[in-house]
Amino acid sequence: MQQAIAILDSGVGGLTVAKEVMRQLPREKVIYFGDTARTPYGPRTPEEVRLFTEQIVDYLIQFNPKMIVIACNTATAAALDYIASKISIPVIGVIRPGARAAISATKTGHIGVIGTAGTIQSGAYPAALKELSPYIHVVSEACPTLVPLVERGVFDTQETAEVVRDALKEIKQNNIDCLILGCTHYPFLKKAIQLEMGPKVKLISSADETAREISTVLYQKGQLARGEETPIHQFFCSGDAEMFQSIACEWLGEHINLTPVVWQNPVL
Template identity: 50%
Template sequence: MLANAPIGVIDSGVGGLTVAKEIMRLLPNEKVLYIGDNARCPYGPRSQSEVRKYTWQMARALMNKNIKLLVIACNTATAATLDSLQKSLPIPVIGVIFPGARAAMKVSVTKEIAVLGTEGTVRSGAYENALKSLVSSCHIVQLACPKFVPLVESDEYEGEFARKMVRDTLGQLDSKSFDTAILGCTHYPLLQTFIEEKFGPSVTVLSSASETAKDVENHLRFQRMLADAKHPPVHEFYTSGSTAIFGTIIEKWLEIDNPIIHILKFPQT
C-alpha cells in the first residue's frame, strides 16, 4: 500500500470533525477522507446491531477508496464495532475510547472521572472498562446527554439556547466529586466552552481528539507509512444527509473554504 494513500475517518455525523481537525493539524501531509452519516444520526439511541451495521457500511465505503488506516471517530461506534473491524480489516483501525481514557488519566490527580456520552456509549460500559484497565481504583460517574448531538448537528451549538441546555443537562452532576470530565462523544467538543463554564475551573474537560491523532501518527510512523506529499492534500468529505449544514460546520470548524462534499447513499436494508 502506498504511503500517500488517504486516512479514513467515520462518524455518525459532524462530531468526528473534531478528531479529523487534530489529525490534519498533527499530520499536515496526510489526506483525509471523512464520512458523516448525518441522515441516520444520532447513533446513541440505536441498538448495537444497528450501530454495527451502519459503521461497517461506512468502513466498506472507505475501504473501496483504498485508505491506509481507519479512524472510528464516534464513541458509540467504537464501543460497538472496534473489535470486529480490527479483526476483519487488513489495515489498522483506531477508536476514540481508549485514547480518551488515557488522556484523562494523564491529567487527573484524584482519579475521580466523569464521562459525558451518548446513551449507547454509557450503556456499553466501554469507558469504565478502559479507565479501570489503566487505574483499577479510579472512580467513575457517567451521564448520558442525548440532547447534545442533535444540537450540534443542527448547527445551534453556539448560542444562549445551547448554553442553557448544557447547564440544565449537567445540573444533576456534582462537579466537586471529580476533577476531570471526558467528552465521551466527538460532537461534545463543540459545546466545550459551555461545559467548562458549568463545571468551573476545578474540573479539566478534555476530548479524545488529540490523543487519537497521536495514535494515528504512531501507527503510521511505526509502519513507515507517513505521507511524503509534495503539495498540501485536498481533503474530501462524504455525507448521507444534507450538504448545507454539513458544509457550514466544516467551514467553521476546520476553516476549509468550499470543502469538497459528496453525497453518499447507503442501502436501507
C-alpha cells in the same frame, strides 16, 4: 497516489478528530464520512450501530485507505473489535486514547464521563480507565440532548446554555476534576460545558490523543506521508449536505470538497 486516513462518524462530531489529524499530520490526506442521515447513533441498538459502521467502512474501502479511524464513541464501543477483525488495515477508535488522556490529567483520580446513551450503557470508558489504573473512580452520565444541538449547528446560544445546564446537572454533583467528553460532538459545545462545570474541572477530548495514536501507528508501519505536496481532503455525508458543509467549513476554517452519499435501502 497517496493513501488516505479514512475517518468516520455518525455526523459532524468526528470533525473534531479530523481537525486535529490535519493539524498534527499536515502531510496526510483525510477522507471523512459523516452519516448525518442516520445520526444520532446513541439511542440505537449496538447491532444497528455495528451494521451502520460496517456499511461506512465498506464504502470507504473503495478509496484504498491505509487506516480506518472510528471517530465516534458509540461506534467505537459497538463495532471497533468487529471491524478490526474484518479488514487488514489498522482500525483505531477514540475511547482508549480518551481514557489515556484523562488518566494523565487527573490529580484526584475522580473522573467523569459524558456520552451518548449507547456509549454510557456499553461501560466502555470505565472499563478502559480501570484497565489503565484500578484506583480510578468513574462516574458516567448519558447526555442525549447534546448531539442534536451540534448537528443543527447550535453551538453558542441561550438554547445551548440551557440544554447543557440541564444535561450536566447530575454529574456536576460529583467531586470530579476531569470530565471526558465521551462523544466527538461535544467539543463543539466546549465553551458552554466548561462554563457549566467551572474552571476546576478539566475537559478531556479524545481528539488530540487519537491523532497522536494515528501518528504512532503509521510511524511504526513506515506509512507516514512524505513529500511536500499539500493533500486534498475529501468529505462525504449521507444527510443534509448544506448543513454539513456549513459546520465543517466553520470548524476546519477552510472550504471543503463535499460529496453527498445516498444510501441504498438505508435503515433510518
